[in-house]
Amino acid sequence: xxxxxxxxxxxxxxxxxxxxxxxxxxxxxxxxxxxxxxxxxxxxxxxxxxxxxxxxxxxxxxxxxxxxxxxxxxxxxxxxxxxxxxxxxxxxxxxxxxxxxxxxxxxxxxxxxxxxxxxxxxxxxxxxxxxxxxxxxxxxxxxxxxxxxxxxxxxxxxxxxxxxxxxxxxxxxxxxxxxxxxxxxxxxxxxxxxxxxxxxxxxxxxxxxxxxxxxxxxxxxxxxxxxxxxxxxxxxxxxxxxxxxxxxxxxxxxxxxxxxxxxxxxxxxxxxxxxxxxxxxxxxxxxxxxxxxxxxxxxxxxxxxxxxxxxxxxxxxxxxxxxxxxxxxxxxxxxxxxxxxxxxxxxxxxxxxxxxxxxxxxxxxxxx
Amino acid sequence: xxxxxxxxxxxxxxxxxxxxxxxxxxxxxxxxxxxxxxxxxxxxxxxxxxxxxxxxxxxxxxxxxxxxxxxxxxxxxxxxxxxxxxxxxxxxxxxxxxxxxxxxxxxxxxxxxxxxxxxxxxxxxxxxxxxxxxxxxxxxxxxxxxxxxxxxxxxxxxxxxxxxxxxxxxxxxxxxxxxxxxxxxxxxxxxxxxxxxxxxxxxxxxxxxxxxxxxxxxxxxxxxxxxxxxxxxxxxxxxxxxxxxxxxxxxxxxxxxxxxxxxxxxxxxxxxxxxxxxxxxxxxxxxxxxxxxxxxxxxxxxxxxxxxxxxxxxxxxxxxxxxxxxxxxxxxxxxxxxxxxxxxxxxxxxxxxxxxxxxxxxxxxxxx
Numbered sequence: 001x002x003x004x005x006x007x008x009x010x011x012x013x014x015x016x017x018x019x020x021x022x023x024x025x026x027x028x029x030x031x032x033x034x035x036x037x038x039x040x041x042x043x044x045x046x047x048x049x050x051x052x053x054x055x056x057x058x059x060x061x062x063x064x065x066x067x068x069x070x071x072x073x074x075x076x077x078x079x080x081x082x083x084x085x086x087x088x089x090x091x092x093x094x095x096x097x098x099x100x101x102x103x104x105x106x107x108x109x110x111x112x113x114x115x116x117x118x119x120x121x122x123x124x125x126x127x128x129x130x131x132x133x134x135x136x137x138x139x140x141x142x143x144x145x146x147x148x149x150x151x152x153x154x155x156x157x158x159x160x161x162x163x164x165x166x167x168x169x170x171x172x173x174x175x176x177x178x179x180x181x182x183x184x185x186x187x188x189x190x191x192x193x194x195x196x197x198x199x200x201x202x203x204x205x206x207x208x209x210x211x212x213x214x215x216x217x218x219x220x221x222x223x224x225x226x227x228x229x230x231x232x233x234x235x236x237x238x239x240x241x242x243x244x245x246x247x248x249x250x251x252x253x254x255x256x257x258x259x260x261x262x263x264x265x266x267x268x269x270x271x272x273x274x275x276x277x278x279x280x281x282x283x284x285x286x287x288x289x290x291x292x293x294x295x296x297x298x299x300x301x302x303x304x305x306x307x308x309x310x311x312x313x314x315x316x317x318x319x320x321x322x323x324x325x326x327x328x329x330x331x332x333x334x335x336x337x338x339x340x341x342x343x344x345x346x347x348x349x350x351x352x353x354x355x356x357x358x359x360x361x362x363x364x365x366x367x368x
Numbered sequence: 369x370x371x372x373x374x375x376x377x378x379x380x381x382x383x384x385x386x387x388x389x390x391x392x393x394x395x396x397x398x399x400x401x402x403x404x405x406x407x408x409x410x411x412x413x414x415x416x417x418x419x420x421x422x423x424x425x426x427x428x429x430x431x432x433x434x435x436x437x438x439x440x441x442x443x444x445x446x447x448x449x450x451x452x453x454x455x456x457x458x459x460x461x462x463x464x465x466x467x468x469x470x471x472x473x474x475x476x477x478x479x480x481x482x483x484x485x486x487x488x489x490x491x492x493x494x495x496x497x498x499x500x501x502x503x504x505x506x507x508x509x510x511x512x513x514x515x516x517x518x519x520x521x522x523x524x525x526x527x528x529x530x531x532x533x534x535x536x537x538x539x540x541x542x543x544x545x546x547x548x549x550x551x552x553x554x555x556x557x558x559x560x561x562x563x564x565x566x567x568x569x570x571x572x573x574x575x576x577x578x579x580x581x582x583x584x585x586x587x588x589x590x591x592x593x594x595x596x597x598x599x600x601x602x603x604x605x606x607x608x609x610x611x612x613x614x615x616x617x618x619x620x621x622x623x624x625x626x627x628x629x630x631x632x633x634x635x636x637x638x639x640x641x642x643x644x645x646x647x648x649x650x651x652x653x654x655x656x657x658x659x660x661x662x663x664x665x666x667x668x669x670x671x672x673x674x675x676x677x678x679x680x681x682x683x684x685x686x687x688x689x690x691x692x693x694x695x696x697x698x699x700x701x702x703x704x705x706x707x708x709x710x711x712x713x714x715x716x717x718x719x720x721x722x723x724x725x726x727x728x729x730x731x732x733x734x735x736x
Binding site: 037038039041042043044045046066067070071074075081082083292293295305309310311313314316317318320321323324325327328329 | 405406407409410411412413414434435438439442443449450451660661663673677678679681682684685686688689691692693695696697
């Protein structure tokens with residue numbers, strides 16, 4: 001498993017690459033739709049495939065709680081369990097322990113918390129997180145990290161950063177075999193010197209890839225951008241760089257410009273279920289009465305199953321009437337939108353014209 | 369548009385036929401999944417098609433309330449609105465006025481009621497129901513009938529039967545053009561002499577087809593069977609016979625045996641959403657813990673997308689985790705089960721062996 005840079009943009013840090021995994025190659029920059037509980041919400045594997053998404057994200061924390069790693073391992077791993085034969089990255093649970101779990105106690109040895117589903121007490125060491133993801137059999141595993149909110153005092157952020165480094169080291173040591181890639185996660189909040197130290201030390205450990213973590217936890221957008229730029233510049237050019245939990249199309253464009261290669265976010269799927277479609281002319285709320293008799297597709301420029309077959313009028317009706325089909329159709333559209341966005345980004349970088357693509361995309365996207 | 373009997377079973381009243389409609393031929397006996405609000409719940413048209421279902425049912429009452437016939441007519445009719453290019457039958461709303469509407473007042477002139485969605489006062493004459501369905505542009509329209517519950521006093525049932533006959537006559541007179549078939553609905557509760565009179569009079573009016581209505585409203589199963597047998601025997605052999613709102617596989621087999629040609633029911637779709645699958649070995653509750661690590665498909669004998677790709681273990685997980693994908697997969701399976709059941713029935717009748725098929729099917733279905 002290797003990562004190879006294919007092309008470098010002429011005026012920005014944007015680059016295209018190919019990441020080889022056990023279940024196939026991923027052209028980067030790539031977007032991963034979120035399949036938390038062994039399903040990209042509302043979509044079947046064949047529906048995901050025809051959006052031309054290359055890799056999906058699963059969540060070790062959720063899968064440990066339900067159905068449990070025993071069930072998935074017995075089924076032959078997460079790929080076979082959910083019938084998805086292409087790459088899967090699993091998040092370790094660090095972020096979920098921070099955002100979802102209850103009664104969390106974190107020591108250097110382990111994170112201990114109560115399941116958000118049934119209150120069961122769970123103890124997770126960094127070694128457990130590596131083993132858990134090995135049993136899930138995914139292509140890319142993430143180390144367990146210690147994530148803190150914003151704002152947090154410097155001392156707390158520094159402590160979490162130090163623990164994240166300690167856990168990263170132990171995760172590497174706990175690793176068995178090389179079939180599954182292991183990515184580190186940088187922490188350090190919005191403190192540049194902590195981010196820098198964390199990133200440098202993790203790079204020294206030589207992971208297969210690096211994620212920028214602990215962002216989108218409440219900090220202002222400028223702070224996020226600052227940390228992304230700083231982190232990307234410190235990460236080795238020959239390893240994939242993954243910005244976790246991002247984001248809106250404009251956020252992705254900005255991060256790519258700084259040299260980020262991978263993204264995941266609930267936005268396309270969650271917003272679809274709330275009746276919001278991403279289109280080439282901006283975001284569209286399908287419940288709006290203006291769509292009541294509209295014969296137009298969601299997006300004139302889209303080639304997805306939803307846009308080729310259904311009018312805004314019909315989609316609005318499905319949402320007004322509470323029909324599940326509406327959620328599925330908008331989700332497939334939004335995931336296709338993100339797949340097309342990243343494909344457009346890759347094509348533009350290959351031509352050395354990322355800046356032109358970004359400008360053109362945003363001009364149309366923000367016009368209305 | 370014609371109905372032609374193709375084969376007659378050797379020992380029962382079961383028969384196969386072909387019903388020609390504007391949107392294609394329907395081989396009978398046929399089952400119609402319910403697409404009340406311009407969608408067979410959870411399924412896209414392509415998912416419905418691959419179950420090999422030939423015709424779906426829409427509901428004029430629901431569509432009038434939401435999104436309104438104006439919206440659907442503007443879209444070019446119900447077929448174009450929902451992107452379903454095969455036959456559609458619409459129910460008139462008689463049953464919904466009885467079962468869903470509030471503050472209902474029924475006179476010979478019209479049914480007047482409050483919408484179950486927003487309480488809006490709606491007045492519907494039999495002529496309105498014909499015109500409404502003409503605007504929806506479906507292949508088969510049903511006359512507006514007056515449905516009463518069980519038990520009901522004879523006087524009330526007789527009054528509703530008399531009104532149903534009056535409305536049927538006026539529906540025929542209100543009809544414009546012959547592109548859309550118009551089916552009558554028999555009433556008369558569980559009183560044989562009322563059923564007989566209603567059926568004879570409707571047959572005298574020469575409709576394109578006849579439905580047995582007003583059943584499954586609380587009466588015992590033996591009463592239902594009695595009315596079905598009596599009604600089917602009185603209906604003309606050269607017209608399609610449709611038993612409304614039925615039912616379980618065993619009910620369909622019994623009705624086919626009496627010469628019924630068409631069925632609709634919410635069971636395959638509704639039960640799927642409640643986690644119940646119909647299989648060749650009986651009904652299966654996917655949430656049961658026995659399926660926790662089962663690698664088996666829902667039904668070994670099934671060729672649907674769900675059974676070809678997913679294990680009971682995965683499906684159980686989807687239901688436990690509240691994933692919408694589980695509802696969609698079970699729905700597609702159940703609809704395919706009903707499509708296969710009716711295809712099996714047709715093949716058996718063609719061979720003159722309906723009784724053998726029924727016996728074999730039920731032996732396996734009821735064994736566990």
